Amino acid sequence: MMTIAAAAAQIKAQLTAPGAPFELSEASINGQSLPVYRQAPQTLIEVIKKARREDDDCFLVYQEQRWSYKEFYQHVDTLASWLNQQGIKPGQRIAIAMRNRPEWVVAFVATALIGAVPAPLNSFGLEEELRAALDDLAPDLLICDTDRLKRLQGNTGQSQCDVLLVGDTPELPATAVTVTPYQSAIDTPVQALPALELKPEDPALVLFTSGATSRAKAVLSSQRAICQALYNIDYISAISAMTSPEALAKIQQAARQPVILTAVPLFHVSGLHAQLLTALRTGRRLVFMHRWDPDTAIETIKQEQVTQFNGAPSMVMQLLREEAFFDQEIQDGFAGLGFGGAGLSHSIIDRVLSKLPDQMVGIGFGMTESNGAGSACSGELFRHQPSASGVVSPLIDVRICNLDGEALAAGETGEIWLRGATIMDGYLNNPKASAEALQDGWLRTGDLGYLNEDGFLFIVDRLKDVINRAGENIAAAEVESCLGRHPKVVEAAVFGVPDEDTGEAVVAVVSIGENTGVDEQQLRQHVAEHLASYKVPSKIHVLEESLPHNPAGKLLKAQLKQRFST
DSSP states (O other): OOOHHHHHHHHHHHHTSTTSTTOEEEEEETTEEEEEETTSOSSHHHHHHHHOOOSOOEEEEETTEEEEHHHHHHHHHHHHHHHHHTTOOTTOEEEEEOOSSHHHHHHHHHHHHTTOEEEEOOTTOOHHHHHHHHHHHOOSEEEEEHHHHHHHTTOOGGGOOEEEEESOOOOOOTTOOOEEEHHHHHTSOOOOOOOOOOOTTSEEEEEEEOOSSSSOEEEEEEHHHHHHHHHHHHHHHHHHHHHOHHHHHHHHHHOSOOEEEEOSOTTSHHHIIIIIIHHHHHTOEEEEOSSOOHHHHHHHHHHHTOOEEEEOHHHHHHHHHOGGGGOHHHHTTOOEEEEESSOOOHHHHHHHHHHOTTSEEEEEEOOGGGTTOSEEEETHHHHHSTTSOOEEOTTEEEEEEOTTSOBOOTTOOEEEEEEETTSOSEETTOHHHHHHHEETTEEEEEEEEEEOTTSBEEEEEESSOEEEETTEEEEHHHHHHHHHTSTTOSEEEEEEEEETTTEEEEEEEEEOOSSOOOOHHHHHHHHHHHSOGGGSOSEEEEESSOOOBOTTOOBOHHHHHHHHOO
């Protein structure tokens, strides 16, 4: 009898064969011949135009607001026209800084529709973080909400770009940049947009990612990279359905509009590509949560008849702990549950397999730098290897390398390198970081893992010093740098420790010298004044002694982690 892995390999060959929906061809990208989906759209403009619909089906839900597709595209058309009238040209960058809300989606789609480059910022960021991102980006316009403008105090950094404001105008200093109300733009008469002919190599998107450095990097991706990544999501859906016919039958029997509960930020690749843009292309409804709370999530799932939820493993685990989630009223219509990131803990796997035997449960591994493409699986493939992070995409080459960059055999653990059409062009205005991450077309992920003989990718550790707290990546170096700016702190070490609720908790150990009088609460307050709340350490161990170093002067963080992880 054929194994599920062998069946998947056979189906993959069928789906990607000449004439098939996911037929592969070759494209020359930066001097390399790489596989691409022949039938994928070429630009985001093509994606938007093909997705367009004018009906009254609900598209976006946020608190008491309900936007139909028709209403949504009316806003898109007027904002795109207004942006064009302001002189925004193809290739120019527009920053977006808002919480998840309908106007965020309008801003993104309208920007892309005129050939400009949307650049979502981390909406959790405080003044320093937002302004640093704006300085890297040098946008021609910032579209933001009231909270973000308050944090910036009307100062958009070195570019001093103007602001299009969603919400009430706060009190701002006299030195503030020009602020135009969103409603004013939406009330502008619509003018026809000029015809555009973008190329697949043209810039499409900037997303910020927190790596192992002390400052988030701006990831620049091409039109081709985004479109291939979106079409790859379609491929994942197709192979998952074909290997899981029983789960597919349940979805088809529902015969209603699929509804996605969105709790991850749209400025993340998982929220933008896998949820927003996928919903836009497939006619689904997106329900935005104001903030994550499992009880509210369950109530929303019932009220909106949610059929799918993709979130951080910590979010999913909180849902699975709630008995109300397994009510028949919910489970009758609920069809899909997805995780992002590395392999799952045994406790999550056991609960998923025992409690959700008929669900299309899945997992994926990707990065902002790969536009989310890497490996993925769901349904029967997930149940076959639940501790894996999926099977490798047809678009992606995976190489497992030792520290010298030499390829390792199947089953051997090393750093995961990725190559493919979805990989970023580089880090904006950061050639040094780009050169370190991209080597001969290969992206060094900083993650340790291995491939088994069936092509399943397993993530076992991270080379990069990044903490994943409830789905948010936190650079340890950024928190260390912040603590180090406190006048009483001599040195700081920050690391993640396992946490049942958030996946990882942020823990700091600081050396303050003798008799300085500073305590944990004061240090936590210091971090809270400079960084987003999710970056504030859950625990800070304050030491009068020096932190341990090796003879070369390198901080022995592993020693501290072992000492303070319990």
